[in-house]
Amino acid sequence: MEIREKICTGLKLIKEKSPLIHHITNYVTVNDCANIVLAIGGSPVMADDSAEVTEMVGFASALVLNIGTLNTRTIESMLIAGLKAKELGVPVILDPVGVGATKLRTDTADKLIRELKPEVIRGNMSEIKVLAGLEAAIKGVDSLADEHGSSVVAKKLAIELGSIIAITGKTDVVSDGSQVCLIDNGHRILGDVTGTGCMTTSLVGTFCGATKDYYTAAVAGIISMGLAGEIAHASLRHGEGIGTFRARLFDSIYNLTPEILAKEGKLNYE
């Protein structure tokens, strides 16, 4: 089956199954993550107490871990939930927000990767470079790295970690260590709204919850956000900006059909 067809099937499966996506995530964009999962057809649940994450992950089809606002309590919960997910065969999707900016973030990402071997890791180039042990200019949690060599980095790191690596930027790159897919959807304005990275990870998680083909899931999640960004931006009129754009972004994901998703994806793959 060609990848466009697989992406199409992926979205159909989400709409059919409404997979439950358990998140342990940051409090900045948590509401956006819940709404984006609902918009695409999944079912979000946020639970982060160590006393309940094991049970909750037992109902889940995927586990999204996002280190945007870490603390000692939630780090422990991420590990407990992640280990249970691995035991149950529930895919773990990691968003290493701001890794490299602080020791806490770097140590936590390293630990989560080592102990959980996430099925998918999605970050910007700065974050992925840190995970790959390369130098990268980190300024808070924003990416300043250029896109050059993204596919080399993604492929290399995917082999090294045994995880699918998804790097989002001007051109997005996904690799499982053998395949590489470049995606050219999206719009610059997505960077002007908080949480578009986190939401992309949640969309990847939702696709992972509907299909065992996590490589396709990562590609599909990224295209979904990129395409929704294009549609939302194209709808803006004079005087409108990121407030209206945000609302339309959810609208666009909500109205995305499997056919449009597969057809409008700007993919290049090896």
Add this chain to the structure above:
Amino acid sequence: MEIREKICTGLKLIKEKSPLIHHITNYVTVNDCANIVLAIGGSPVMADDSAEVTEMVGFASALVLNIGTLNTRTIESMLIAGLKAKELGVPVILDPVGVGATKLRTDTADKLIRELKPEVIRGNMSEIKVLAGLEAAIKGVDSLADEHGSSVVAKKLAIELGSIIAITGKTDVVSDGSQVCLIDNGHRILGDVTGTGCMTTSLVGTFCGATKDYYTAAVAGIISMGLAGEIAHASLRHGEGIGTFRARLFDSIYNLTPEILAKEGKLNYE
């Protein structure tokens, strides 16, 4: 006074008094809860540290407890705040989000009900069935239970717990153990947005903060959200979805008048 008239009065009183509604709630939908209270004319305050909840509840006209993202720290705060509320005669409104999904949620809901005897408990059918000791299919925090027998369950549980029970679903049911009110407002799209349940509870809380008639308050809060959902959905144009719907939901609550609320409510009562 007929119930429609009481509902009308309830909203007038909110607009006049702007009651302060103290929330200890989850971090997923907390912003939505604050804005919905403001939209209808109340005044929200969110404070969850055990060191300050006693004082804060002293200013409040109602206390909303929502167990959507529990942890040890906030459970303790809910109990402290709740006991103070009981002492002061401030009504307690409980939203047992996801009860039955995990032991932590079930134990916490049980404890809060036993120790605080909330004036109103609002949940979906799955959640209320768990509280009633009935079997229910729980999938994370979403309701999968059918609506059959809702009014029997609501009435029975209201008598058993001495609380007003409000079950939201396709048809909503409110009972205080003797009266039963069925409400047929709302739209299916409300289930596609996170926080519409939590916001309904906050609206119920706001009505409880304005009138001592908590049964009417529960009915009024539920109609408000249902009606706003209908109005917001009716306004959607081609290409719009949950992003625009959410904005319009707040618009619709903001523009709700006592007259419209009383007139458009689809009520059946015994």
Add this chain to the structure above:
Amino acid sequence: MEIREKICTGLKLIKEKSPLIHHITNYVTVNDCANIVLAIGGSPVMADDSAEVTEMVGFASALVLNIGTLNTRTIESMLIAGLKAKELGVPVILDPVGVGATKLRTDTADKLIRELKPEVIRGNMSEIKVLAGLEAAIKGVDSLADEHGSSVVAKKLAIELGSIIAITGKTDVVSDGSQVCLIDNGHRILGDVTGTGCMTTSLVGTFCGATKDYYTAAVAGIISMGLAGEIAHASLRHGEGIGTFRARLFDSIYNLTPEILAKEGKLNYE
């Protein structure tokens, strides 16, 4: 340079530098604060664990502390981050949300002011009166105080604390102890949306991150929000309310130009 010119320059500098604004803030309006910083051209980062705030503040151009939902863990982080900020010459902007409502808030605000001597303190009249040791009617976190004598209070407190004092209300007042600026932008509907106060503080923080002239920064941040409120309100059509208004508020900040900001500011200064 006249103040209008300085304001104009301030916004230009934000657009050029995209200063990183580190927030330790409440979980109610944190998403709004992140998006408003992005909307005006800054770069927000939220990090509140004591293990990482020292490093994060090292990347930041300003530190915003907001006590809206305090707890023991974040109070400690605010102090650690604040002391590091002072050491590095990073300006500290304090939003004493609800000070006076509870002992925890009053004690924390007092401690933060005493130990950190914030460059700017922004609150409503009730909050500032508490800091000034004057009586004020406090009802939760909402302001009930009248505006009379605002400039006297602002000036007096600015001298006493050595901080720039910004009081927002119908007429906003900013003083550094010698200068006083009155601002008449804004619209009453801003009070019907949660987080407009917090966002104003974040805007002040973003201006402080772009210029060392913190007095102008405080004035510019307040005008920005007031002006955006006016523009957003003027755009509302029949049936629209705070949901649409909120989206337009972000739109308006996003589209604000240095020229409009300087030109449309309704300023009176001594």
